[in-house]
Amino acid sequence: MEDSSSSAAYIRLVHRLIEECILFNMSKEECMEALSKHANIKPVITSTVWKELEKENKEFFEAYTRSRAERASERETRQRIQSVVSDSSKERI
């Protein structure tokens, strides 16, 4: 099929875009949304390519996921602390 080369090119493109999203520390879903919005790439395609990339680069994605999770929990903790602090400052004893 003459499409194969263009398909390959397309997939390469999506691959590259996904990598960029990873640089932005996006999740798969975020990536799908971004690519769809900015590059007109069907989310399903993004998702597929992402999954395939994950298969090929397991450790990377494991680390990526872990770090994202850490950050999320950090953020959450910080927010919690902030709220406690602000709450306590509001309290009148």
Place this chain on the structure above:
Amino acid sequence: MLAVSPLRSNIKDEKKQGEMEGNFSMATTTTTDDVVFGDLSEGNLLESINFDELFVGIDIHGDVLPDLEMFGEFSVDVSTGEESSEMNSSAKSSKLENDQNVIATTSKKEEEEDKTSCNASGQDLGSNRGEEIVSERDESVVVNPAPKDGGKGRKSSSAQSKNNSSSNNNPQGKRKVKVDWTPELHRRFVQAVEQLGVDKAVPSRILEIMGIDCLTRHNIASHLQKYRSHRKHLLAREAEAASWSQRRQLCAGGGKREGSPWLAPTMGFPPMTPPMHHFRPLHVWGHPSMDQSFMHMWPKHLPNSPPLSWPPPAAPPQEPSFWHQLVPNALIPGTACFPQLLTPTRFGSPPVPGIPPHAMYKADHDIGLPGPLFDFYPSKECIDAAIGDVLSKPWLPLPIGLKAPALDSVMSELQRQGIPNIPPSSA
């Protein structure tokens, strides 16, 4: 006889007396210097230890040799010459067994003798003994280089045995004083060198410019040598960093998204040199033997390990720790694009799509970097710009360089999803 010996001792002792006060202060410095001296030349290690002076200093304060306390200060005129001479004898006899004591005793005794030059009997005996003792000591004690400049000239009269005790400093003048290159001193040195031009910097000129008395031309020369070799080393690293960063730039897809400074095209060599200058004045070459640790010392203010000693290129005016700053500074929401630049550096991958798996291990700890940078969804503009860049320049290498999935596998998966692929006509 009687007349002769005191005379002889007088000649020397006068000098020594004058020196004695100096000695006291020098003794401590000697000690310090001696320790440092050790590195200068192995053969002279022993020579560097002037037991005589060491003990002179110590004994003066009457710690080691209680008997000597009786002698009091040397500068004080001993009117009771007889007493002292008697003490001399007794002291001496007790010290004959103790070589070190003898040394001190000898010098002290001679001092005493000087002061009590009128005295006859005791002195004579003392001086004779002193000579014996001194000569004994001479064999065991080696020449000691003068601690600083003070005693050098005066102590060179080592012709007479008696004088050897304190006059052994630098009779041959071989020993050079160990210079402590403090940061301040080094800074002045660098200033002088830069003023003259590194290649043209001549020790004598440097000395002139620095205008510090304690330094000899030789000190400067050796320090200059070290400085030059260190610079070469640094420049080599910079060159390496420059070429490495060039490759990095390619990986980052041009990375001109926000024209971050360190991606500037000026990857040239020379621009790198100035930033290194920022380091130099801050640090000092320690002991000569610490040459290997220089590289670590120089960029000491960089919080990270040695690899950071080659800061991101083309950031000359900027802080050397720019690299490091990328992490904390990129907390600014607007600059969410930073990770784009940062991540490539992490991997430093060649501009090839396929990256060997081991490169991914770096990802394990490196990928965390973009994380702390921002906790929010990156700005739309940034993403748009990034994506646009990718779309417009498909030839650019992958920023992360993940291993591309097998085409077949992707295609089959897509078909399962109901997409014949090809760039879909509808989004």
